Amino acid sequence: MNKKQLLKYIKNDLNSVEKRKTIEWVRKSPENQKVYNVLKAEYIASTFKDVPNVNSDFFFQRFKNSIKKRKLDKFSYIAVSIAIITILIFNFKEVISLNNIIPQESTQISQAAPNGHFSFITNRGDKKEVYLPDGSKIVLNADSELTYPKEFNDSIREVTLIGEAFFDIKRDENKPFIVNTNSIKIRVLGTSFNVKSYAKDTKVETTLVTGKVELIKDEETPIVLAPSQKAVFHKKENKLEIEEVKSLDVVAWKDGTLIFNKTPLREVAIDLERKYNIEININSLKLLNYEYTGTFDNLSIYEVLKLLTISSPIKYTIEGKEIFLEP
Structure with missing residues (x-):
C-alpha cells in the first residue's frame, strides 16, 4: 500500500x-x-x-x-x-x-421479525444506510435496531427504532410516517430528522433538520418542531424540553464526525464506546459531570484520546481491552 x-x-x-x-x-x-x-x-x-x-x-x-x-x-x-x-x-x-483495542469490522444483520416485518441491526462501531419500501432513506447509527414492514400497505408508514438514526422520508400526504421509540412517537409526512433513543440512555432526542414533525406522547397534545429544534424527553422525570441547536452538528455522525457542545463526559464516553466498539471507564464523579466541548472529525481512537488529554484536564490509561479516564 x-x-x-x-x-x-x-x-x-x-x-x-x-x-x-x-x-x-x-x-x-x-x-x-x-x-x-x-x-x-x-x-x-x-x-x-x-x-x-x-x-x-x-x-x-x-x-x-x-x-x-x-x-x-x-x-x-x-x-x-x-x-x-x-x-x-x-x-x-x-x-x-x-x-490491541482497535475495533474489528462489525456486520449488519437483516433478519425476519414477527408479523412479516424485517429487523435491521448494527453492531457497535458500525453504521449503515437502509432504504425502506417507499424509497425513504435511513442512516442507522452504531448499536441500533430498526424494524419495518416488507411493504407499507396500511394508511400509515410505521417503523420502530431502538438506538439512533437519521431519517430522510419521502413525502406522502396519504400515508404519514410514524417512528416508534420506547418513550414517544414521531409523526411526519415528508422531512429529514434525527432520533436518538437508546434503551440504556436517560433521554430520547429528536432533532428536526428540514420540514416538520410532531411528537406524540400518550394522549397528550402533539408538540410540533421547527427546523433546528431538538426535543429532549427525560425518561425518569417524564419531562419534554425544546431547545435550539445546530442541526447539522447533531447529524454529523453520519459522516464520521462527533461534535460535542458542553456535553457531560459520561455522555461523550458512551458515544465513543458505540462509535469505536470499545469500553471506557471513568473513575471520577467530577469527570463524569465535566462538560466537554470539541470535535472529533473522522479520527482514530488513538487520536481522540490524545486530543482529550490536550484539550481537557484528563489523562488515560489502558488495561487490556479497556480505557480508563482520570483527572
Missing part, C-alpha cells in the same frame, strides 16, 4: 471499493497499523502549520484557558503546535497499546 493511497483514505477521497482494500491492508498487521497511525498523525499535524491563522476554538483556546487565559504571542502558538505534533507522531507506546 503506497503513501498516496493511504493519504486519500485519510482525506476520504476514495470510493467504497478502494476504502475496503485500504482498511483490509491496515488491519492486516500491527506494522501496517503503525504506518497508518503515523501518516494520519503527520497529516493532522500539517493542518496546524499556519497556527496563528487557525481557528483555535478546539486546540489553542482550550490551551489558553488552561493557563488562566494568559495571552500567547506568535512564538508561544508555534511552541504549542510543535507540542501537539510531537505528541501525535512520536508517542508509540500508546499506539502499540491501542492497537
Whole structure:
C-alpha cells in the first residue's frame, strides 16, 4: 500500500471499493497499523502549520484557558503546535497499546421479525444506510435496531427504532410516517430528522433538520418542531424540553464526525464506546459531570484520546481491552 493511497483514505477521497482494500491492508498487521497511525498523525499535524491563522476554538483556546487565559504571542502558538505534533507522531507506546483495542469490522444483520416485518441491526462501531419500501432513506447509527414492514400497505408508514438514526422520508400526504421509540412517537409526512433513543440512555432526542414533525406522547397534545429544534424527553422525570441547536452538528455522525457542545463526559464516553466498539471507564464523579466541548472529525481512537488529554484536564490509561479516564 503506497503513501498516496493511504493519504486519500485519510482525506476520504476514495470510493467504497478502494476504502475496503485500504482498511483490509491496515488491519492486516500491527506494522501496517503503525504506518497508518503515523501518516494520519503527520497529516493532522500539517493542518496546524499556519497556527496563528487557525481557528483555535478546539486546540489553542482550550490551551489558553488552561493557563488562566494568559495571552500567547506568535512564538508561544508555534511552541504549542510543535507540542501537539510531537505528541501525535512520536508517542508509540500508546499506539502499540491501542492497537490491541482497535475495533474489528462489525456486520449488519437483516433478519425476519414477527408479523412479516424485517429487523435491521448494527453492531457497535458500525453504521449503515437502509432504504425502506417507499424509497425513504435511513442512516442507522452504531448499536441500533430498526424494524419495518416488507411493504407499507396500511394508511400509515410505521417503523420502530431502538438506538439512533437519521431519517430522510419521502413525502406522502396519504400515508404519514410514524417512528416508534420506547418513550414517544414521531409523526411526519415528508422531512429529514434525527432520533436518538437508546434503551440504556436517560433521554430520547429528536432533532428536526428540514420540514416538520410532531411528537406524540400518550394522549397528550402533539408538540410540533421547527427546523433546528431538538426535543429532549427525560425518561425518569417524564419531562419534554425544546431547545435550539445546530442541526447539522447533531447529524454529523453520519459522516464520521462527533461534535460535542458542553456535553457531560459520561455522555461523550458512551458515544465513543458505540462509535469505536470499545469500553471506557471513568473513575471520577467530577469527570463524569465535566462538560466537554470539541470535535472529533473522522479520527482514530488513538487520536481522540490524545486530543482529550490536550484539550481537557484528563489523562488515560489502558488495561487490556479497556480505557480508563482520570483527572
